[in-house]
Amino acid sequence: MFTTRPTLQGTFGMASSTHWIASQTAMSVLEDGGNAYDAAVAAGFVLQVVEPHLNGPAGEVPLIVAPAEGPVRVLCGQGVAPGGATIEHYRSLGLELVPGTGPLAAAVPGAFDAWMTLLRDHGTLSLERVLDYAIGYAERGHPAVERVGETVETVRELFETEWTTSAAVYLPGGRPPAPGQLLKNPALAATWRRLLAEAAAAGPGREQRIETARRVWREGFVAEALLAASARPTMDTSGERHTGTLTGDDLAGWEATYEDPVTYEWNGWTVCKAGAWSQGPSMLQQLALLPGLTADDVEFGDGSGEDGAAGGGFRDPAFVHRLIEGTKLAMADREAWYGDAEGAGSVPVETLLSDGYNEARRALVGDTASRELRPGSPGGRTPRLAAHATEVARGRDAFRMAGGTGGAGAAGAGEPTVARDGATRGDTCHLDVVDRWGNMVSATPSGGWLHSNPVIPELGFPLGTRLQMTWLEPGLPNSLTPGRRPRTTLTPSLALRGGVPVLAFGTPGGDQQDQWQTHFFLAAALRPRVRGGLDLQGAVDAPNWHTESFPGSFFPRAMRPGSVTVESRAGRRMTDGLRARGHDVEEGPAWSEGRLCAVARDPETGVLSAAANPRGMQGYAVGR
Numbered sequence: 001m002f003t004t005r006p007t008l009q010g011t012f013g014m015a016s017s018t019h020w021i022a023s024q025t026a027m028s029v030l031e032d033g034g035n036a037y038d039a040a041v042a043a044g045f046v047l048q049v050v051e052p053h054l055n056g057p058a059g060e061v062p063l064i065v066a067p068a069e070g071p072v073r074v075l076c077g078q079g080v081a082p083g084g085a086t087i088e089h090y091r092s093l094g095l096e097l098v099p100g101t102g103p104l105a106a107a108v109p110g111a112f113d114a115w116m117t118l119l120r121d122h123g124t125l126s127l128e129r130v131l132d133y134a135i136g137y138a139e140r141g142h143p144a145v146e147r148v149g150e151t152v153e154t155v156r157e158l159f160e161t162e163w164t165t166s167a168a169v170y171l172p173g174g175r176p177p178a179p180g181q182l183l184k185n186p187a188l189a190a191t192w193r194r195l196l197a198e199a200a201a202a203g204p205g206r207e208q209r210i211e212t213a214r215r216v217w218r219e220g221f222v223a224e225a226l227l228a229a230s231a232r233p234t235m236d237t238s239g240e241r242h243t244g245t246l247t248g249d250d251l252a253g254w255e256a257t258y259e260d261p262v263t264y265e266w267n268g269w270t271v272c273k274a275g276a277w278s279q280g281p282s283m284l285q286q287l288a289l290l291p292g293l294t295a296d297d298v299e300f301g302d303g304s305g306e307d308g309a310a311g312g313g314f315r316d317p318a319f320v321h322r323l324i325e326g327t328k329l330a331m332a333d334r335e336a337w338y339g340d341a342e343g344a345g346s347v348p349v350e351t352l353l354s355d356g357y358n359e360a361r362r363a364l365v366g367d368t369a370s371r372e373l374r375p376g377s378p379g380g381r382t383p384r385l386a387a388h389a390t391e392v393a394r395g396r397d398a399f400r401m402a403g404g405t406g407g408a409g410a411a412g413a414g415e416p417t418v419a420r421d422g423a424t425r426g427d428t429c430h431l432d433v434v435d436r437w438g439n440m441v442s443a444t445p446s447g448g449w450l451h452s453n454p455v456i457p458e459l460g461f462p463l464g465t466r467l468q469m470t471w472l473e474p475g476l477p478n479s480l481t482p483g484r485r486p487r488t489t490l491t492p493s494l495a496l497r498g499g500v501p502v503l504a505f506g507t508p509g510g511d512q513q514d515q516w517q518t519h520f521f522l523a524a525a526l527r528p529r530v531r532g533g534l535d536l537q538g539a540v541d542a543p544n545w546h547t548e549s550f551p552g553s554f555f556p557r558a559m560r561p562g563s564v565t566v567e568s569r570a571g572r573r574m575t576d577g578l579r580a581r582g583h584d585v586e587e588g589p590a591w592s593e594g595r596l597c598a599v600a601r602d603p604e605t606g607v608l609s610a611a612a613n614p615r616g617m618q619g620y621a622v623g624r
Contacts, residue, residue, distance in 0.1 A: 004614040005621075007530055007537040014610035014623030015039060016597035017431040018054070018508060021142060022046045023612070025133045026433050027622045029125070036439040037065070037122035038130055040431060041115050044445055045134035045192075047429045048111075048461070049185065050142050051618075052170075052450045053151040054429045054508065056461045057188075058109035058226065059447025062274045063118060064261060064494040066501035068438035072494060073258045074274045076485075077114025078466070079107040080254060080340075083482045084245030087472050090480065095238060097388065098468045098480065100555030101452055102236025103229065103244025105465035107486060111445055112217050114256040120210045122439075127199060127209050131192050138189035138460070141182030145618055148183065152176035155451045162235040163454040166462070170450055188460030194221065214255070223251045225458040234454060237555055244463070261494075264288060264353055269525060270496040276347035276477075277340040279553075280491040283514040283521075285330035286323070288358040289365075295526045301571075314523070314542070317577025323522075324547050324564055324583065325365040327515050329374060331550040336375030336383035339477025340485040347477060351378035368582035371561035373550060386471040386478075389551040392559040428490060430506040432599040434608050440601065442492035442504035444513075469553045489553050493517055498603070503534065505598035507613070511553050512546040516594035519544050524598070536598045536611035543570040544594035560584070567593045591615045599623075 008014060013036070015026035025046045026039035034042075040063075048056050055061075061077040090098060099105050119130060152159070153176045159167040169185055170176065177183045195216050202212035216222055230244035261272035264284035271287065273280030299315045314320050337347050351357055361376055373390075375383035428446030447464035455462050469487055470480040478487040489510045495503040503524065507516050523539035530538065544567060548560040562584045566575055569590045578585050595613040599621075602609075610621035 003537040003541050005537055008610045008621050008623045010608050010624040012624045013435045014599045014608045015433045016599050016610045016612045016621035018429045018619045019050050020620035021050050023620045023622045034125045036433040036435040036441050037118050038125040039433045040441045041119045042130040042133050043431050044115050049134050049137045051429050053148050054427050055445040056448025057112050059464045060110040061114050061445040062490050063443040064492050066440040072272050074261045077110040077256045078485045078488050079110035080483050080485050082245040082250040085482055087480050090472050099236035099238045100468045102234045104242045105468045106244050106463040107466045108250050108254045116210050116214050117256045126206055135189045135192050138185040141184040143180045144177040144183040146179045149176040165457045166455040169455050185460045191459045218251045225456050229456045272494045276338040276349055277485045278488050278491050279334050279514055281349055282330040282334045283518050286326050286518045288353050289326040289362050298526050317574050321581045328549045329361050332373050332375040335389055339487045341477040348378040369562050386473050392551050428508040430597045432504040432597050434599040434601050440501045440504050442494050442506050444490040444492045444506050446490050468555045500603040503600045507596045515546045516544050520596045533609050534600050540596045540611045540613050543567040
């Protein structure tokens with residue numbers, strides 16, 4: 001089997017992330033005696049430094065935690081809407097959508113508290129040791145990857161004229177950082193050093209210091225700076241300057257929480273996802289539309305390119321058509337049913353994953369591509385879509401609704417498409433770790449990007465923008481509601497066999513995440529094994545695709561009915577076959593779809609494995 005890299009195998013520890021420095025940081029922590037959770041926390045903070053265009057400390061992170069002994073749990077690091085973030089307030093400002101940038105789009109920051117909670121409950125090392133790596137790279141600098149400078153260039157005018165505190169960090173010498181140029185963030189390093197000093201003053205206890213750090217974030221100098229930033233009039237994607245709604249009570253009253261994952265049994269696997277406040281169950285719905293699928297039902301290329309399917313991906317257009325149409329059905333349900341809703345409006349996840357419901361949905365998949373947004377009626381309930389989503393689905397002012405981007409494939413490697421006003425499709429990072437004891441974690445940090453809000457000069461990072469995913473229309477599962485989480489696209493994955501954690505994986509990519517992850521999981525589960533284990537790298541390398549036949553989660557909530565973007569490596573047989581079935585096929589660059597990370601553990605042999613995505617030339621897996 002031809003792959004870009006080998007699937008790594010070993011017995012000590014494995015880490016995979018979207019940046020090689022974060023992966024090696026995680027491995028260094030494992031070598032230093034830490035466990036998978038210590039390693040994930042250290043690498044998570046490093047990702048905030050080396051991928052500032054994809055995540056930041058005031059963003060969010062959902063995690064799936066699988067201890068060697070104990071149940072799998074979801075740790076929710078997605079903050080809620082502030083108390084003043086009401087539909088009435090935003091409508092009074094003349095807004096139809098939550099802006100894609102600026103303090104009005106900021107939820108209560110969630111990432112920091114989630115990382116601290118993971119370290120406190122599951123880690124073993126001190127706060128000082130896990131933060132040391134991020135502090136070092138922020139102080140001494142790290143070689144900037146190409147995408148950092150490219151992202152900054154798209155918002156250079158905004159930084160120079162409006163967000164000047166961001167220019168001070170990300171336009172060193174008046175120019176975006178060149179590839180390989182050392183990029184420093186001394187203000188961020190100083191923030192972590194001050195936080196450590198205040199935590200140390202609380203006493204010598206490990207947990208006591210972590211708890212003090214959490215309090216300083218929520219109520220101390222960090223909170224004061226976050227609140228000042230929210231109150232500062234800021235130019236956003238509406239073209240106006242607005243202030244945010246974040247208050248001290250919002251910060252002090254929120255903390256990361258644990259919950260049970262949503263699971264689905266598929267062909268001997270138990271796939272675990274975050275709840276319907278994320279888009280995670282949509283992957284499970286896609287699997288529910290494929291019951292009883294076996295390797296004999298799927299035709300794979302050999303990876304040589306001679307068979308027209310370079311990378312060893314799925315070769316049969318009829319099968320890929322079936323996957324695409326299933327994605328459309330699952331995402332239509334996401335639009336109608338998913339959100340952080342309670343009571344009578346709660347999300348009917350059990351019914352959405354039931355055999356009867358999916359048998360009826362499966363019957364909707366025909367021989368040609370659908371251009372309709374077709375949510376189902378679980379339990380006889382009538383689906384309701386946001387008015388904006390319905391208008392987009394009907395094609396009103398299609399170019400404006402599509403953001404004029406020319407399709408996601410044009411951006412390359414799943415990176416965010418950014419306009420001068422900071423509008424972005426959004427993107428993120430991913431991180432998976434497994435240690436020699438069998439502890440496993442999958443995390444998808446995001447938000448608080450360098451182009452989400454101006455850098456807070458006292459802290460070295462900006463607020464996030466996750467509220468842009470909510471609707472300014474009452475009565476929907478994902479309506480903007482104080483105290484509720486915006487429905488996020490962030491969706492780490494973990495899969496078990498026989499009740500034992502085997503595979504952790506995930507990807508950046510906004511709305512594409514649970515499309516690319518479904519394709520990866522099917523390939524990993526169904527492809528021939530390599531050296532006795534899952535062919536993780538083969539599944540990562542396989543040509544991927546995505547559809548935008550549903551309203552996007554990011555401002556301006558675009559939709560392209562019937563679209564499918566396919567990597568050119570998929571071959572002419574695939575693209576011609578999909579076009580013959582009525583799909584509007586856009587051929588993306590050869591390596592542009594999906595940025596998967598994955599680690600695995602064979603419960604019978606204890607052998608660990610890992611793989612990472614070569615697209616974008618950033619992701620890497622390490623281990624031994």
